[in-house]
Amino acid sequence: xxxxxxxxxxxxxxxxxxxxxxxxxEELGVVKELVQPGQFSSDKKVSIKTEKRTIDxxxxxxxxxxxxxxxxxxxxxxxxxxxxxxxNSGDLDGAEIVTIVGxxxxxxxxxxxxxxxxxxxxxxxxxTFDLVGVEKVKVKINSEKTTIFEDVxxxxxPNFTLEVHLDTDDGNGSLAKTGDMVEIIRY
Amino acid sequence: xxxxxxxxxxxxxxxxxxxxxxxxxEELGVVKELVQPGQFSSDKKVSIKTEKRTIDxxxxxxxxxxxxxxxxxxxxxxxxxxxxxxxNSGDLDGAEIVTIVGxxxxxxxxxxxxxxxxxxxxxxxxxTFDLVGVEKVKVKINSEKTTIFEDVxxxxxPNFTLEVHLDTDDGNGSLAKTGDMVEIIRY
Numbered sequence: 001x002x003x004x005x006x007x008x009x010x011x012x013x014x015x016x017x018x019x020x021x022x023x024x025x026e027e028l029g030v031v032k033e034l035v036q037p038g039q040f041s042s043d044k045k046v047s048i049k050t051e052k053r054t055i056d057x058x059x060x061x062x063x064x065x066x067x068x069x070x071x072x073x074x075x076x077x078x079x080x081x082x083x084x085x086x087x088n089s090g091d092l093d094g095a096e097i098v099t100i101v102g103x104x105x106x107x108x109x110x111x112x113x114x115x116x117x118x119x120x121x122x123x124x125x126x127x128t129f130d131l132v133g134v135e136k137v138k139v140k141i142n143s144e145k146t147t148i149f150e151d152v153x154x155x156x157x158p159n160f161t162l163e164v165h166l167d168t169d170d171g172n173g174s175l176a177k178t179g180d181m182v183e184i185i186r187y
Numbered sequence: 188x189x190x191x192x193x194x195x196x197x198x199x200x201x202x203x204x205x206x207x208x209x210x211x212x213e214e215l216g217v218v219k220e221l222v223q224p225g226q227f228s229s230d231k232k233v234s235i236k237t238e239k240r241t242i243d244x245x246x247x248x249x250x251x252x253x254x255x256x257x258x259x260x261x262x263x264x265x266x267x268x269x270x271x272x273x274x275n276s277g278d279l280d281g282a283e284i285v286t287i288v289g290x291x292x293x294x295x296x297x298x299x300x301x302x303x304x305x306x307x308x309x310x311x312x313x314x315t316f317d318l319v320g321v322e323k324v325k326v327k328i329n330s331e332k333t334t335i336f337e338d339v340x341x342x343x344x345p346n347f348t349l350e351v352h353l354d355t356d357d358g359n360g361s362l363a364k365t366g367d368m369v370e371i372i373r374y
Contacts, residue, residue, distance in 0.1 A: 074359035075262060086331045086362070117332065144273045145304065145357075150333035170332075172261035173356035175273070 001129055001184040003139075005164050006035055007171035008115065010076055011059045012046055012100060013069045013089075019060075022046060022102025028062050035163045036120055038063065047101040048072070048112075052081030054101075070098055070112040073169045077114065087113040088153060115167060117152040119184070120160040129184070138185040139164050147174035148185065188316055188371040192328075192351050193222055194358035195302065197263055198246045199233055199287060200256045200276075206247075209233060209289025215249050222350045223307055225250065234288040235259070235299075239268030241288070257285055257299040260356045264301065274300040275340060302354060304339040306371065307347040316371070325372040326351050334361035335372065 019028065022044075029043035044060040048070055055076060067090055077084055077096075084096040096112040119137060126132055131154060139149045149170055164182055171177065206215065209231075216230035231247040235257055242263060254277055264271055264283075271283040283299040306324060313319055318341060326336045336357055351369055358364065 074362060075355065078359070144338065146337035147357075148335040148337070150335070151331065167360070168262065169356055169360035170334075172265070173354070173360040175261060 002181045003119065003162050003164050003184055004035070005141075005166065005171075005176055005178060005180045005182045007176065007178045008071065008165050008167050009059070010048070010055065010070075010072045010168075011061050012048075012071075013061055013065045013067065014100075015066065015068050016064045018068045018100070018107045019064055021105045021107055022100060024104040026104075028060070028064065030062065034061070035161050037159050037161060044102075048080065049099040049101055049106075050080040050082055053079055055080065067092065068100070068107065068109065068111045069095075070100065071115045071167075072112060073167045074114055075169050082112065084112045084114050086116055088116050088118070088155070115165070117149055117167075117170065118155050118165050119152055120155050120157070120163045120165070122158055122160050122162070123156055125162050126154070126156055131186075134186065136187070138187065139166070140183040140185055141174040141176045141180070142183070143175040145173065145175050149174075150187075189368045190306065190326075190349050190351050190371055191222070192353065192358075192363055192365060192367045192369045194363065194365045195258065195352050195354050196246070197235070197242065197257075197259045197355070198248050199235075199258075200248055200252045200254065201287075202253065202255050203251045205255045205287070205294045206251055208292040208294055209287060211291040213291075215247070215251065217249065221248070222348050224346050224348060231289075235267065236286040236288055236293075237267040237269055240266055242267065254279065255287070255294065255296065255298045256282075257287065258302045258354075259299060260354045261301055262356050269299065271299045271301050273303055275303050275305070275342070302352070304336055304354075304357065305342050305352050306339055307342050307344070307350045307352070309345055309347050309349070310343055312349050313341070313343055318373075321373065323374070325374065326353070327370040327372055328361040328363045328367070329370070330362040332360065332362050336361075337374075
């Protein structure tokens with residue numbers, strides 16, 4: 001079973017309230033539609049600040065959500081001097097506190113995680129590929145640095161398009177890039 | 188079979204000639220002995236410069252060698268705007284040109300690679316672990332982001348201590364760190 005790959009660079013999801021603190025009354029514009037229907041790369045960027053360092057030009061993804069979440073790589077976490085937990089999106093249990101800086105204001109809250117590797121899938125595709133009741137799969141990248149990634153969590157939603165998401169550490173380590181076709185392996 | 192892991196951050200090996208261009212008559216001092224006998228982290232740092240960007244504070248490893256080589260991660264390569272090949276140490280076929288900047292001078296040459304994943308082993312250990320005639324192995328990291336790294340090349344030398352080397356992309360993606368015990372798997 002082959003699936004398209006998306007490499008997620010560090011990015012931010014925002015609630016409506018936090019968005020307005022950071023950007024005032026500006027509209028959240030679409031720069032590029034993402035593979036998952038309705039999701040988009042926006043025209044807004046923020047800085048992520050800790051006591052140790054600031055990373056600029058971090059993209060805000062749209063649309064606005066019910067939670068504010070900063071997703072970074074382990075490499076970023078060393079740079080920022082923090083130790084965020086590995087979590088599914090929306091699970092901010094134990095998330096690290098960071099300050100999100102926009103042109104209009106700042107938001108500091110425990111919202112920083114390293115996102116779990118995951119597979120987006122619709123219920124219908126899950127049946128087709130015999131993955132009902134399966135929590136996670138493995139993903140194999142064939143390259144000069146061939147790698148099998150375990151702990152790839154299945155995220156099911158009727159609107160999802162079949163796609164694997166890895167972060168930049170995993171993508172760069174295995175020499176994989178967005179748009180590559182990768183192999184799904186059952187446990 | 189379990190082996191100790193070393194994560195290699197970006198670093199530089201230098202010939203005696205290039206060392207003197209970069210550092211003049213200064214002595215190459217030892218800051219820390221590495222696991223491989225005779226190898227050490229030195230007291231010297233350089234900058235790695237391309238047209239796009241400069242990365243400062245890149246450690247020179249000792250002792251001096253018969254070749255000058257800059258080893259970086261894929262993540263570094265995006266930052267520097269270059270596309271170095273994945274190579275065993277000492278194989279500079281197709282290496283990218285970078286400029287190494289020291290306090291005394293600069294050296295520009297095709298010397299930049301992404302190092303292959305590799306296992307240091309002595310001939311005796313290779314026999315003990317039944318790896319004679321085997322070119323490469325797999326390495327499994329058990330973590331919240333469990334990963335099996337293939338294409339781990341065997342490097343044999345009578346002086347070697349048993350140790351796996353991965354770069355920071357692989358280490359950070361799999362949440363592994365120097366000193367972890369990792370599992371060797373045969374193909």
